[in-house]
Amino acid sequence: MFAVQYDRFGGPEVLHLGEAEAPRPGVGQIRIRVRAAGVSPVDAGLRSGRTPMSARLSLPHIPGVDAAGTVDELGDDSGETAVGDEVFGTVDLASLGGASAEFAVLQMWAPRPAGMSWAQAGAAGSSVETATRALDLLDLRAGMTLVVDGAAGGVGSVAVQLAASRGVHVIGTARADNHAFLAGLGARPVRYGAGLADRLAALGTTRVDRALDVAGAGSLAELVAVTGDPAAVVTLADFAAAQHGVRLSMGALAGEPDGRHGLRAVAELVDQGRFTVPVEAVHPFAAAAEAHAAIERGSRRGKIVLSAVGGVNGSGDQRRTGR
Ligand SMILES: NC(=O)c1ccc[n+]([C@@H]2O[C@H](COP(=O)([O-])OP(=O)(O)OC[C@H]3O[C@@H](n4cnc5c(N)ncnc54)[C@H](OP(=O)(O)O)[C@@H]3O)[C@@H](O)[C@H]2O)c1
Incomplete structure (x- = not known):
């Protein structure tokens, strides 16, 4: 599969698109074909090598913990979710990455509500889990x-x-x-x-x-x-x-209890028109370095998102803003 990854710590320029082995879902997990993956300040900090948590990573590392997409494989005990469902959520947060790729394994997820774009869905997971917790x-x-x-x-x-x-x-x-x-x-x-x-x-x-x-x-x-x-x-x-x-x-x-129930709560609020995920900009996967640079500049009003819709290099509308 294709994956955004880095082989050494450093600035956004260490990010590149490469091949990686597709992950398989474990117990209580699902695998999705990723349509959009969020980029967070935490991802940029880990990539820089300057946060203590960077020491937990083994390189090459696929950044990103938030993703949305279509379910393509079910792990054992993954509940009522079916192959083909559209979902949003997070990878196993303790793994600190894995979302910015063609396929990602989700640990927490909820159905993508109709009123949530792929970009919004790709960006929402860990912010919702964290805020709920x-x-x-x-x-x-x-x-x-x-x-x-x-x-x-x-x-x-x-x-x-x-x-x-x-x-x-x-x-x-x-x-x-x-x-x-x-x-x-x-x-x-x-x-x-x-x-x-x-x-x-x-x-x-x-x-x-x-x-x-x-x-x-x-x-x-x-x-x-x-x-x-x-x-x-x-x-x-x-x-x-x-x-x-x-x-x-x-x-x-x-090892704290997670706030995964917030994902379903947010999906319901979105359906009721009472919740929105602000998105500042959407980049194709091939422009991951640009997305990380945007995160590091600060002064945002919403999430930065990588989109696989339109291919890894994007096609025309991939730099639209979604405010
Ligand atoms: N513990 C956890 O489980 C967990 C999980 C996720 C994230 N985090 C941490 O939470 C923090 C925020 O993450 P995020 O994704 O929300 O980052 P973010 O989108 O960059 O937001 C950071 C916010 O901090 C505000 N800010 C800047 N300087 C400030 C100041 N002096 N006083 C008060 N606010 C200030 C900014 O406001 P303006 O734009 O208005 O300047 C900005 O909205 C990060 O440190 C991240 O590592 C922790």
Whole structure:
């Protein structure tokens, strides 16, 4: 099969299309012919070799954990899914890759809803799993107020919409030119950075019940201060969490229960017109290096996606934006 891969760590230029052996699904897994695969900041960090998790990879490595496509092989005990079903989801997240290829094995999946494009479906999996897991840990209930720090990103934008769908009042931090985007997702936007308590007071917020840190930008002390309780804060990205008495959730990498039920919940919300996966740009698989470079430039308003629709080199419309 064809696969985006890298043989050495480095910049986006180490990515190339090559041949790889097609994976086979294990127990509780399915294999899909990939139509679209998401690219995340985590994928770029792993490829750079600069994150501690890079040491877990054996090279060559196929990046990407999110994919959508058509089921072509079933593992034992893979449930009610049938060959030919259209699904979206994630690979085994502990494997840290395998999605950017002609075939990928999924560990968690849900049927692709009619209102979700292939690009949106390819990008959604791990952000939905992660946001669901974090919101579950926060034990959110309708009527509570939640602050999401880093709310306009891939995980944050999902967390905002899921929390809002549960009747939670969401306040999200983002840079100023993402505020309208964030408001459209259902959050009241504020700037991020020092002085959060003052900005919340300026919004008229007198009580914050829970806080989710998706940015890892050093805000945990402030989030503990505004909630008044370290147990009311979860971070997905700040490795200094223990110093603040805050829980760092790492999902499969830490053997935690996963948030896979969020995939079906999101599919239902999409069908009801209450959830969207923002997509910034779609690239053909052959332009994976460009996609990783776009991730590293930051300043996105949605996911970057690799598409196999139209072939690995794309055909004309492969650089459209999907905002
Ligand atoms: N623990 C887990 O299980 C898990 C799973 C997935 C991802 N993650 C981690 O979660 C983090 C976010 O991932 P992602 O895919 O959502 O990344 P992303 O799409 O790049 O989003 C990051 C967001 O952080 C915001 N941001 C930048 N500087 C900030 C600051 N100083 N304060 C607050 N927010 C700031 C950005 O907002 P603006 O664009 O508005 O500037 C951006 O929306 C990454 O560190 C990733 O490694 C953890």
